[in-house]
Amino acid sequence: MINFDQNATTPVDEEVLEELVRATREFSGNSSSGHSLGNKAGKFLRECRERVAGILNAADPDEIVFTSGGTESDNAAVRGIAWAMKQEHSRDGVVTSAIEHRAVLAPCDWLKEQGFSSTVLPVDSDGLVDMNALRDALGPKTALVSIMLANNEIGTVQPIAEIAKMAHDVGAKVHTDAVQAAGKLPIDVQALDVDSISLSAHKFYGPKGVGVLYLRKGTPCHCFMLGGTHEGGRRAGTVPVPQIAALAKALEVSERKRIEHGAELKALRDQLVSELLAKIPGAHLNGKLEQCTPNTASVRFDGVYGGHLLRRMDEAGILASAGSACMWEITKPSHVLTALGLSDEQGGGTIRFSLGYSNTSEEVTQVCDTLAKLVTEMRSEPAVS
Numbered sequence: 001m002i003n004f005d006q007n008a009t010t011p012v013d014e015e016v017l018e019e020l021v022r023a024t025r026e027f028s029g030n031s032s033s034g035h036s037l038g039n040k041a042g043k044f045l046r047e048c049r050e051r052v053a054g055i056l057n058a059a060d061p062d063e064i065v066f067t068s069g070g071t072e073s074d075n076a077a078v079r080g081i082a083w084a085m086k087q088e089h090s091r092d093g094v095v096t097s098a099i100e101h102r103a104v105l106a107p108c109d110w111l112k113e114q115g116f117s118s119t120v121l122p123v124d125s126d127g128l129v130d131m132n133a134l135r136d137a138l139g140p141k142t143a144l145v146s147i148m149l150a151n152n153e154i155g156t157v158q159p160i161a162e163i164a165k166m167a168h169d170v171g172a173k174v175h176t177d178a179v180q181a182a183g184k185l186p187i188d189v190q191a192l193d194v195d196s197i198s199l200s201a202h203k204f205y206g207p208k209g210v211g212v213l214y215l216r217k218g219t220p221c222h223c224f225m226l227g228g229t230h231e232g233g234r235r236a237g238t239v240p241v242p243q244i245a246a247l248a249k250a251l252e253v254s255e256r257k258r259i260e261h262g263a264e265l266k267a268l269r270d271q272l273v274s275e276l277l278a279k280i281p282g283a284h285l286n287g288k289l290e291q292c293t294p295n296t297a298s299v300r301f302d303g304v305y306g307g308h309l310l311r312r313m314d315e316a317g318i319l320a321s322a323g324s325a326c327m328w329e330i331t332k333p334s335h336v337l338t339a340l341g342l343s344d345e346q347g348g349g350t351i352r353f354s355l356g357y358s359n360t361s362e363e364v365t366q367v368c369d370t371l372a373k374l375v376t377e378m379r380s381e382p383a384v385s
């Protein structure tokens with residue numbers, strides 16, 4: 001199996017798996033319990049928090065809140081910060097972009113139902129946010145700007161520091177969904193100048209079901225997960241220390257991979273695009289590689305329906321994706337491809353290739369040769385009405 005669908009999820013790294021097993025055995029206590037077993041888990045949890053804070057360059061480990069993953073972190077940040085900004089500062093505007101993950105767009109829709117104004121910024125044909133539209137949308141009532149650092153389908157990387165400066169100038173808070181950036185781009189909360197970040201371990205060689213919400217000290221955030229006072233009162237629920245240990249290890253491992261092998265990953269992705277475009281007439285790149293994460297390429301094939309192509313690729317032992325993984329069963333092009341201005345036909349013929357650190361140059365050539373064969377076959381078949 002050749003896995004070119006690593007934006008959907010990554011395989012758990014062996015070192016991370018070992019850490020998950022070790023921490024499950026060694027830290028069986030409840031980190032909130034006052035007895036020795038609980039204290040042992042609590043002390044280790046603190047250590048994990050410090051390690052994660054160190055990698056993200058957070059000023060204080062208490063700015064790290066552990067969650068169940070990207071969706072929860074996005075919901076907690078978007079709903080929580082906007083809600084608190086309304087209560088504490090009478091601000092009721094949220095600004096986001098048309099290519100965000102549903103985990104951001106749906107909370108923005110929910111805020112709108114609660115009486116907030118919500119502005120969804122357009123993007124250009126490469127997926128970059130329209131900065132003039134952002135400038136126009138910002139004002140004294142803006143509570144929160146939530147723009148993703150890296151897009152999951154195209155890979156487009158947004159100028160978050162610049163966006164954050166514009167938002168901060170009007171007194172708004174800034175959240176960025178960095179779920180697709182971890183392990184591929186440096187994530188430094190000071191350089192990005194954001195108030196909040198979402199991460200998800202299963203996107204950087206960690207297990208599913210655990211994530212990070214970075215919340216800069218002093219950022220107002222209403223807690224929607226009610227219950228106990230875990231995570232400094234910002235996320236109720238018994239803290240899954242072994243999963244967090246695995247997340248901390250995965251962040252270290254993926255950061256090491258990024259530093260040592262990031263250039264190779266980018267070279268593989270670039271090889272994939274140039275071979276696809278050279279071997280398959282009517283193949284086009286969506287977006288611009290130099291504006292994308294080093295592992296992602298969105299390519300469309302004229303006259304081919306992506307859903308059918310994916311099935312044949314799967315039969316040939318190649319995994320990729322049409323829109324985002326969550327959209328596998330939906331036949332119309334994703335909201336991201338539509339926002340880039342692609343027609344239904346162009347969006348329908350699009351395949352997302354997302355590579356990981358274990359992929360090789362031989363795999364890239366095998367994928368391109370197989371695709372050239374499959375696309376030619378499909379184009380020669382009578383159209384199904």
Ligand SMILES: Cc1ncc(COP(=O)(O)O)c(C=O)c1O
Pocket residue numbers: 007008068069070071072074101103148150151152177179180200201211324
């Ligand atoms: C950009 C982005 N945000 C959020 C999520 C949701 O993360 P999780 O699967 O951890 O809930 C994903 C997952 O595909 C994503 O790609």
